[in-house]
Amino acid sequence: MATVALPEAARAQRREWLVFLRRLAARRTALFGLVVVVLVVLTALTASLISPFDPIEQDLGDLRLKAPGFRDAAGHVHPLGTDHLGRDLLARVIYGARPALLVGFAAVAISGLIGMAAGLVAGYFGGRTDDVLMRLADIQLAFPFILLAIAVIGVLGPSLKTIIVVIGVSSWVVYARIVRGAVLTLREREFVQAALALGGGDVRVLLRHILPNALTPWLVVATLDMARVIVIESALSFLGLGVQPPTPTWGGMLADGRVYISTAWWLATFPGLAILVTVLGINLFGDGLRDTLDPRLNV
Amino acid sequence: MSTFLVRRLLQSLVVLFGVSFVVFAILHLTGDPALVLLPPDASAEDVRRFREVMGFNDPFLVQYGRFLTGALHGDFGQSVRHGEAAFGLVVERMPATFELAGAALLLALCLSIPAGIVSAVRRNSLLDYVATVVALFGQSLPTFWLGIMLILLFSVQFHLLPSSGRGTLSHLILPAVTLGLFTTARITRLTRSGMLEVLNQDYIRTARAKGVSDSPVVWKHALKNAAIPIVTIVGIELGTLLGGSVITETIFAWPGVGRLSVQAIANRDYPVVQAAVFLLASTFVLVNLLVDVVYTYLDPRIRLR
Numbered sequence: 001m002a003t004v005a006l007p008e009a010a011r012a013q014r015r016e017w018l019v020f021l022r023r024l025a026a027r028r029t030a031l032f033g034l035v036v037v038v039l040v041v042l043t044a045l046t047a048s049l050i051s052p053f054d055p056i057e058q059d060l061g062d063l064r065l066k067a068p069g070f071r072d073a074a075g076h077v078h079p080l081g082t083d084h085l086g087r088d089l090l091a092r093v094i095y096g097a098r099p100a101l102l103v104g105f106a107a108v109a110i111s112g113l114i115g116m117a118a119g120l121v122a123g124y125f126g127g128r129t130d131d132v133l134m135r136l137a138d139i140q141l142a143f144p145f146i147l148l149a150i151a152v153i154g155v156l157g158p159s160l161k162t163i164i165v166v167i168g169v170s171s172w173v174v175y176a177r178i179v180r181g182a183v184l185t186l187r188e189r190e191f192v193q194a195a196l197a198l199g200g201g202d203v204r205v206l207l208r209h210i211l212p213n214a215l216t217p218w219l220v221v222a223t224l225d226m227a228r229v230i231v232i233e234s235a236l237s238f239l240g241l242g243v244q245p246p247t248p249t250w251g252g253m254l255a256d257g258r259v260y261i262s263t264a265w266w267l268a269t270f271p272g273l274a275i276l277v278t279v280l281g282i283n284l285f286g287d288g289l290r291d292t293l294d295p296r297l298n299v
Numbered sequence: 300m301s302t303f304l305v306r307r308l309l310q311s312l313v314v315l316f317g318v319s320f321v322v323f324a325i326l327h328l329t330g331d332p333a334l335v336l337l338p339p340d341a342s343a344e345d346v347r348r349f350r351e352v353m354g355f356n357d358p359f360l361v362q363y364g365r366f367l368t369g370a371l372h373g374d375f376g377q378s379v380r381h382g383e384a385a386f387g388l389v390v391e392r393m394p395a396t397f398e399l400a401g402a403a404l405l406l407a408l409c410l411s412i413p414a415g416i417v418s419a420v421r422r423n424s425l426l427d428y429v430a431t432v433v434a435l436f437g438q439s440l441p442t443f444w445l446g447i448m449l450i451l452l453f454s455v456q457f458h459l460l461p462s463s464g465r466g467t468l469s470h471l472i473l474p475a476v477t478l479g480l481f482t483t484a485r486i487t488r489l490t491r492s493g494m495l496e497v498l499n500q501d502y503i504r505t506a507r508a509k510g511v512s513d514s515p516v517v518w519k520h521a522l523k524n525a526a527i528p529i530v531t532i533v534g535i536e537l538g539t540l541l542g543g544s545v546i547t548e549t550i551f552a553w554p555g556v557g558r559l560s561v562q563a564i565a566n567r568d569y570p571v572v573q574a575a576v577f578l579l580a581s582t583f584v585l586v587n588l589l590v591d592v593v594y595t596y597l598d599p600r601i602r603l604r
Contacts, residue, residue, distance in 0.1 A: 135310065139317035141535075142580045144542035147560055148321075151572050154564035155328050155335055231441045235546055238443050239561065251443075258447050258550070262455050269451075272444030280439040 023292045030288020036281025044097035052076070052088065055095040056246045059086030065264045081266045083256060089266065092248040093274050099243045100250055100278065103164055103233040104226045110168025112222050115175020120206055120214070122176065123183025130180075137173045145170065146235060153241045160243050163236060167229055178221050182214040216293045223286035227279045234275050250275050303595060311588045318580045322573050323366045327359070336379065336569055370577060376570035380563070385570035389556055389578050395465055396555035396579075399547065400540040402471055403479030404533070411483045412529070415490025416522065419498060430487060437484030442543055446477040446550040463552035474551040478543050482536045489532055493525035500524075527598050534590030538583045 025031050043050065053076075063072060063086035070078045080089035122133040149166050156162050186192055187210070195205050236242040237251025245252060250271040257268025326332040333350045341349070350356055354365065369375065375385040414434075418427040453473060454462035461470050497503065498521055506520055545557035552558070556575050563571035 135313055135317070138310070138314045139321065141538065142314055142318050142584050143321070143576065144538065144545065144579045144583070146542045146545045147557070147576050147579060150545070150561065150564055151325050151576060152328065154567070154572070155325060155569075227439065234441055235443055238546070239549065254444060254447065261447065261451055265451055265455075268444070268447045272441065272448065275441050275444060276436075276439055279441070280436070283435065283439050 020292065024288060027288040027291065029284050030292070033281045033284025033286075033288060036277060037285055040097055040278050040281065041101060043094055044101045047095050047098060051091040051094045053078075053091040055087060055091040055248045057087065061086065065260065065267075067264075068266050080270050081264070083253070083267055084260055084264075089253075089270055092253055093250070093270055095248045096250040096253060096271060096274060097278070099160065099237075099247065100230050100233055100275070102160070103167065103243075104230045106164040107167040107171065107229045107233075108222050108226050110164065111171035111225070112175055112218065114169070115172035115221075116179055116211075116214075116218055118172060118176040119179025119181075120183055120211065123180035124187060124202070124206055124210065133176065134180075137176055140170060140173050143170075146232070149232070149236060150239060150241055153236065158236075158241045158244060163233065163242060167232055171225065171229065174221050174225060175218060178217045179214050182217050183210055186210050186213050220286060220290040220293060223282065223289055227282040227286065230279055230282070231275065304592065307588060307591055311584050314584050315581060318584070319367055319370055319577060320363065322577045322580075323363050325573070325576075326569055331355075332569075336567065338567075375574035375577070378563075378568055378571050380566045380568045380571075385568075385574040386578075388571055389559065389574045392554060392556045392559050393578065395553060396541070396544050396548070396557060398465075398471070399474055399478060399553055399555060400537065400544055402475035403482065403540055404537065406475055406479040407482040407486055407536070408533070411486035412490050415487045416494055418487070418491040419494030422495065427491075430491070434484040434487040437480045438488075440480060442477055442481060443546050443550055445480060446473070446547060449473050449477060450550070465554055474547050474553050477550070478540060478547040481543070482540060485536060485539075486529065486532060490525065490529055493528050494521055497521045497524045523597075527594065530590060530593055530597060534587040537586050541579050541583060 024034075059082075063082050065084055066072075066078060066082045068079060068081040068089075070081055072078065078088050078090065080093065082088055083092070118133050118137075122130040148170060152166050153162055156166075192205060192209050195209050200209075233242060234249065234251030234254070237249040238255045240252075240255065242251055243249050253271035254268055257264070257266075257271065260267050326335055333346050333353070333355055336353075337346060337349055354362060357365075373386045377383065378385045378388055381388060414430045418430045421427055450462040450473065453460045460473050462473070464470055503520055511520075541557075544553075544555060545561060547553065548555045548557035549561050556579060560572055560575040563569070563575065
């Protein structure tokens, strides 16, 4: 193998990454979580390839509410059974990963960016700015989140975009608090003081010197928050305020399952398991990430 | 001490002020509250007259001032659906919600604090592993799914417990377990890590070296210091419980504020929604104010901040 000499700094950086990855991989639970998350993401991306049936096509004939393992007239097996409209449950569980992950990633991106900005500004400038931002955070936290979300979605009408924006805009506080805390200590460090003494402007110091060092706690919060967002997305779908039918959502399927609970247990069981596995995977990975990067981080 | 309390009280007032503004602004999100409040088939003439009567043509801030004055007098307007005062409707349902949230919190505290302590003291024992795994699952289970599964098991399969309504203690069990599990998991993990941290401190080692036996070390020295983050999280978890009650009450047909507000949103009954959100948020602010007062007794250093 031909080796190209890396500049010293780049090589050190790469070594740091390798050390980090090796430490993360040494935590078996974190690795397990990562594998689960990757599998769920792959399922969502390749849903149209791996799904055995169409998730939306109905069959109101003799395919309604069949138990798991049912073999239909054409000889196809429905491993997880069918729902009250004769739709294959496995196909719907597979496709349900899409809205869950989409809302998860998009909402976390929005709240993460808002929270990062608010935390940087509050921690760096302090004083009045800090007071105002932290009071805003208190106001945000005082709301029963689900209630606020359903009130807003009730007014605006449910859609994918509304859900993402509502969750994204109202989840910034955790990020802001953790970034602010990091900035407060970073601001006093020598390298930041040196950058300022050398005439670096506020924006430059914030973006070049402070931000990269505040990214670690931010990343941990983002990972763990993704689990929370996915649960909220399914809760909203469960209440009929999520992505609208016929698009399959795990929460929506659970709501159907609740209606048929005394006759068809599989309807409510499998979509719930899908949520549980996904959220558990993310939580395990997030915990591992936190313990590897910064065990003292209180999130 | 008193300056801390006064400052904290003022902060709470500012937060409540902000809450009232957001609650008010929700109706104006689409630009025209008349269209939100009226049924979709209302005629243009009706909409115009409604706007006139409700004062929706006034400047935004004038309307907010009117809303705030009303809210301070407990007047959120009439419920569109029930024809009664929205405030009264919500207040009537408050005891049911407090009962459920209180039971869930009590359950969580009774399970999680002993579990967390045992986990920390007997670190890496079988009990520790069991508690850790249960807590991990508890944090990952969606409330509404847990509720449905509990109904499937205890109501549909074994006919042991009622699946809906309020009244006897047996009605309370399933909803309280459903609502409390997430909080139980959170507090267990927090107690465990808090205790572990304290048990590694020098003064614990000193106490041990002096020959103080195990249980006084745990109870007198360690738990008192680990209690501070636990008290804080109880305040925050109450918000989770009040919010979570929306889902839990819907699943178990529990006649509380959460279910009332979900129904109100479905019926476009916004005065009720506003009153409910405002009152739940106020409860949360109030409880956290109390938590901070307790806090200053547990850790006098806080006052000096």
